[in-house]
Amino acid sequence: MEASFGDLKKGQKNCQRTVPCQYFAPQKIEEALEILSKYGKEIKIIAGGTDLLVQYYDRLYEVSAWLDLKNIEELKEIKIDQNQIEIGAMSTHTQLESSADIKRYYPILSQAASDIGSPQIRNRGTIGGNIVNASPAGDLLPALIAYRAQFKLVSHKEESIVSAEDFFLGPKKTILKFEQLLSKIIIPIPEQNTYSSWIKIGKRKALMVATVSLALVLSMAEDNKIIQEVKVCLGSVASTPFEIMEIREKMIGRQFKQLDFNELGQLVEDRISPIDDIRGTKGYRQEVTKNIMINALEKIQETWGQSQND
Amino acid sequence: MTKLKIELMVNRKKRKIEITPSTRLIDLLRDDLQLTGTKEGCGKGECGACTVIMNGELVASCLVLAPQADGAVITTIEGLGSSDHLDPIQEAFIESGAVQCGFCTPGMILAARRLLEENPHPDEEEIKRGISGNLCRCTGYQKIIEAIKLSIARLSKSDSGKAK
Amino acid sequence: MSEKYIGKDILKVDVQDKVTGKALYPDDIYFKDMLYLKIKRATYPHAYLRKLDLSKAEKLPGVVRIISAADIPQVKNFGLMIKDQPVLVGIGQKMRYMGDALAIVIAESKEVASKAVKLIEVEVEKLEVISDPLRAMDKNAPLIHQDGNILATHYLEKGDIKMGFAEADLIVEKEYRTSFLDHVPLQVEAGVGIYDKKSGVITLWVATQWLHDTQADIAQSLGLSKEKIRIIQPVIGGAFGKKEDISVHIHLALAAIETKRPVKLIYSREESMIAQSKRHPFIIRAKTGATKEGYLTAWQAFVIGDTGAYASSGPAVVHKGMYHCTGPYNVANVKGVAYTVYTNNTYAGAMRGFGTTQMAFAYESQMDILAHQLGINPAQFRLQNAYEIGSSTPNGQILTHSVGVKETIKEALNMAGWKGEAQ
Structure with a gap:
């Protein structure tokens, strides 16, 4: 009798999603900014996706275009010199947690990153996403303000630098305009006797x-x-x-x-x-x-x- | 552009596939590739049942868009061992009684696998942290932790065996 | 035979499949030409449904059919103990909690089904929402079901409660409240259904904890003989009592009959939380008397169990809870009353412990408070009142074997290294 149903898994694929949608994954930040200026509010920027895909659970069809930042290498770099550290917005929480420079100069940023979600979330979630998502509970945000971080915002027309404390306006609200990207986080190296x-x-x-x-x-x-x-x-x-x-x-x-x-x-x-x-x-x-x-x-x-x- | 061609390596096999961009990795694995060992328990990255290893990292496949996995190397539970040839971690889960309803098991085993790759001799706290993204509602975790401890012993034995 | 198994490690029959990912859970079953269902649920916890506009949803490409109550006049209510749950709420009928189903959307893909559900427009006439069982018990409270908001009342009496309190040197009276709990089995409610035109048999791959009761309930609801309902139990991703109640079953059967195609329905986690059973929140008023030597003389319990919008196993859970009002302690004089009450909350049903875990919070708290006020070590206080062979429970059952409470307390003390009450 059982055999009459045949293979219980033979029907895969007919549950394919059908709603059309566009997807961009540029290599260069300039290309990303061009795409942003063209599509504006119509496009969803995706970094790690750990907040975005939760928000859009069961309604991904509402997104008509994606701008995926995964191929932009410059956004993943962490660079340090005598005066400051520059953290690319696509750096993951796992990177923040394990970076020797961050552990040394910004120990509580590293600790806050290690307190986020789970290994699965930390491997995908990014510092830029945590900032732009602007949750009142965003784990990296108090440490960023306390370390006097600044954010570099870029658009196809101009760039600007803003202090962390001026960036957040309310729950999920920031000063970021739709044609702008947060490209990096800049934090001054703390003084000698910092605790x-x-x-x-x-x-x-x-x-x-x-x-x-x-x-x-x-x-x-x-x-x-x-x-x-x-x-x-x-x-x-x-x-x-x-x-x-x-x-x-x-x-x-x-x-x-x-x-x-x-x-x-x-x-x-x-x-x-x-x-x-x-x-x-x-x-x-x-x-x-x-x-x-x-x-x-x-x-x-x-x-x-x-x-x-x- | 409705469909997108992506190419990825799943369980050591190259797969070329056409998908719509809003497809999640979990749907690609389950619906398109018939790899239903990857489970969906919440769809929001909270339960870990959908855990897979992507480019050497543990990820929740419900929180990854399929095009984000373009070019990626992915291991699902089906890539770990077969019924005739179980992975030592799978054996340890069976022997320790770490499997009850089994719905968390694939994700849990992959989390254990990834943990032991990174840290072959974790202590109990490190084991707990390694599986902290995976919920189990049946076991109370104790037997899962025991299974991972047993895996540590098994894997280090098989490693030293190889060295000889 | 026993020698073959006792003291031996026996592997679960399906454990190899579970560690390799081969085990098939309901969600893992796919058929060719399978359709996907999504349920439109209540928009208000207590309201009359006045209008259900399916037109926008029906026009969405990929939507195959939408079933509403008007299409299934022959279908009857279902329920574990009382048939009080509607399969679909019809126009002029009441939605009683946010999980009530208003329509079944059947579509070619999950995505279209999700989209279509959001296009269904609903108009309701709102009623007072009763979320507190004490309000539900008010004489002037609106009725959630026509026969009254108190679904069941159970009484308990052992010995002479008046005499018991007269013997007491100390009486402690307190109120305890517990909250809703979801079982959160890792797999949500899910299933697949197929209708065979020739035989008229509906085959369902669904999880259930009461295979035959579920079969019978589906059959009576649909007006079919039980032989027409075949349930194949796939591997279940956890249940803990939550899968005793009907969830996807009848909706799948209806959609399979209607479309003659394989159909699949998977709840989202939110849907599972909103629509499917919970642990009953209890309000427990406990009055306990003890002598100054630390022996219990009387225990009075007043229990209200919030069973939410539907009965499920409510009457059984709540009165069983009351029977355990004294915990594992000897009390000669006991009196109790338990009310199972309807509210507009998500319905509550079976969950591991079946009413007794809620009571434990109350009776163990009472024991601690009494011990403290009597100046007796709380472990000693428990030991000298604990059940042993020959003890009788509040409902008069004489315990004849397997009474291990004293050993358990002693071993727990030992393992915890507990020396006494902290000063």
Whole structure:
């Protein structure tokens, strides 16, 4: 009886997708910009696809043209010199996680990359995609702002450089125009005595969208005792990742060992007004933000304390 | 341009195929190439059932457009071993009782495979991280971790065997 | 025979197929000329369907047929315990949760089916959405089904509850709430169907946990004899109770009969979450009495199980939960009442534990609170109240064998290295 059905897999292929669509995968950035200027809003730019294909799940037929950046080698390079690092927008999270230069100069960018999704996601997802997608929970974004990253935006007509903190306008909203591409991320090499800490809170260890995240980058003066510069940036507690500016006056110019961690934690909590959503309530986020600010300072104290003993 | 010709190496075989650009890699593998060992559990990169190895890297084939895989070298579960000649990891999964409903198994085995290629002697934490993109709802993972540990022993034995 | 298997490693019959990717799950079956289905679902959790406009969807190239309730007047409701689920909601009928099906789209490809579903236009007359079972139990609450929102009430009585509380030196009364849970079997609901014109037999390759009940339910719904429904169980990608209920089955059968072509239906994960069963959220009010020596004297339980829009296994799950209100602890005097209540939430059904895991949250919390207030080590408190051979459960069952709770507690303490309550 079973045999009457024959091969249960013989019918493949008749489920072919039929809706027409165009696809471009240029080798050069200039070609990509030409295509962009021609198709404008009609074309979808695809990098790693780990956000885009989730958004378009079950409605890929709505995309009438794709611009795939996979063949543009220049977008995959990570270059470093004495003053800065340039990270091509197509660099994957796995690259960020494993790059020796990034580990050395921007340890929390590397850690944030290693906290993203899963091996499968990190192998495909890119830094450029993470930025352009502009999720309030985007894992790389607080660290990028804290390290004073700048983004290079290019179009067929012009190029510009913009600071990370000026780039994000709201959830999924940025200043990027439809004819523009984000080509690279430029980050200055941090000062000698720079310490940093990254904490991401969520419900599990993998494949987790942050409920709250915090990036703290702090540099000391030459004496390695007085704070010269600090940035505390938060994710998932507002419509964009952002810096708590009020922290600066409480920390810059002070002796690190005289800081009141509790007070600073409270200050961070007082400066945020998160929302309730599926990942956490407002109250939970406020309390946790305060705690992770304190934890971040404690972590820095540990490494800084070691350098004091040496 | 409705159809796009792409060429890729799947399980050591060269495949030339015409697809529409919005085809996902998982659909290409399952619908066009009849490689239904690659499973779809969520379609959003959360479950890992669709995991394949592409150009030496673990990817979720539901989050890759087929044209993105043009020119790629891909290994699916069908490329790992056959019933008469199982891969040591497949054997270890069987022996450790790491297979229940089996829906996560192809992706899980490929994740294990990739992990052991990169790091032949992972510790338990590294094993957990290596399979962190693959959900299993039946086993509670313990037996899967045991199977991977057993694979480590098997593979290092067969390597030293080769050296002799 | 037993010597052949006991104490030996026996390989699963299908394990080789599973590790090589050869095992065929419903989604892996493909036939020539196969059509793809997609279900248009409710647009509001509680509403009368007033208009269903299929015209735009029907015009889409590649759409073969769209079936709505008007096409199948002979088809009856289905359901595991009570036939309260409509196959398709018709005009003038009610949608009761977001998973209710309004139309079956049949198309030449998955892509066209997905596209067509979004072109179906629906007009509804909205009703009050009841998402809280306590609201559903209000006297003035609108009725989700005509016979009332309380689907079933079960009672439990053992010993003399008044006397039990009179004997108690300490009484703790608390309310506990548990949430919806999805089983998330790694494979979503999926199946393939074929109709044989000559014999009139519908063959379905679908997952089910109740092969014969599913066959009977499909047959009664379609008005066919059971012999006309043949279910072939492919390899199942997990179930955990979720695949006890009918999902793709009847829709596949209808589409196969209608088109005379092989048909396939696969839910998306979201659809599976919205449309298919859940673990019941419980509201549990527990009142427990104990002597100052730490012996339980009385336990009163008031249980509400939110079964969502349809009964599924609800009445069985909720009253079974109540029977376990004392957990594995001896209590001479027990009283309980359990309500299985309809709401406009996704319907709840069977899930591993069948009502007892929800109760565990309540009774183990009660035990901890009592132990703490009595100043007794919580492990000792459990040990001195735990079941043993000869104990009787709240519904009067005498336990005659396999009572391992004390050994389990001792071994758990041992393995956890637990020394006592943290101060």
